[in-house]
Amino acid sequence: MKRIVISAALAGIAAGCAGPAAHQDATATAVLEPRSGSNVRGTVTFTQAGADIVRVSGELSGHTKGPKGFHIHEKGDCSDAQAMSAGGHFNPGGHKHGGPYEPQRHAGDLGNINFNDQGVAKFNFVVGGISVSSKADGVIGRSVVVHAAADDLKTDPTGNSGGRVACGVIR
Ligand code: CU
Ligand code: ZN
Numbered sequence: 001m002k003r004i005v006i007s008a009a010l011a012g013i014a015a016g017c018a019g020p021a022a023h024q025d026a027t028a029t030a031v032l033e034p035r036s037g038s039n040v041r042g043t044v045t046f047t048q049a050g051a052d053i054v055r056v057s058g059e060l061s062g063h064t065k066g067p068k069g070f071h072i073h074e075k076g077d078c079s080d081a082q083a084m085s086a087g088g089h090f091n092p093g094g095h096k097h098g099g100p101y102e103p104q105r106h107a108g109d110l111g112n113i114n115f116n117d118q119g120v121a122k123f124n125f126v127v128g129g130i131s132v133s134s135k136a137d138g139v140i141g142r143s144v145v146v147h148a149a150a151d152d153l154k155t156d157p158t159g160n161s162g163g164r165v166a167c168g169v170i171r
Contacts, residue, residue: 026048026131026133027046030043030171032146035080036163036165038062039062040061041060041061041166045057046132046139046170047132048132052128058124059120059123061121063119063121065117065119067113068112068113068121068150069150069162070110070147071106071109071145072143073089073145074086074088074089074090074091075143078168078169082164083167088157090106090107090142092137095107097158099153107129107137108142112151139170140171141169141171142169146164147161
């Protein structure tokens with residue numbers, strides 16, 4: 001009986017980590033706090049869902065209704081009152097700004113998230129071009145920014161989405 005229990009425990013460890021090359025279950029989280037005088041706050045979680053697929057999920061509140069620009073920015077520094085310290089869009093490939101599912105995009109271009117009548121946005125989607133790691137395409141140590149207005153998914157390099165109303169470092 002004791003031997004069976006030990007085997008089950010070892011199987012659990014093996015299933016929990018597929019080895020250093022895979023990291024299929026790596027996760028990272030950003031806790032976003034208000035910037036630029038807003039009340040926007042919440043949590044965003046990144047989960048590695050495949051070799052080049054990351055699931056982005058979470059909930060934000062305190063914004064006005066409608067689609068709002070949502071990006072990973074280059075620097076993990078939200079200290080500035082307008083979050084300008086977060087730098088530009090995370091762009092390890094040296095591309096132009098675009099939408100999350102367009103071939104030409106910054107890796108950090110996550111498009112828009114939609115806030116409802118109550119000013120709440122719940123989201124859960126997958127994107128490519130990033131990883132939950134500290135590698136060149138990795139999001140750990142960078143930041144998530146929510147903007148005042150919608151991202152037009154084309155204006156380079158910002159998407160013309162206005163001020164930075166919430167920011168959180170990805171850890
Ligand atoms: Cu942004
Ligand atoms: Zn961009």
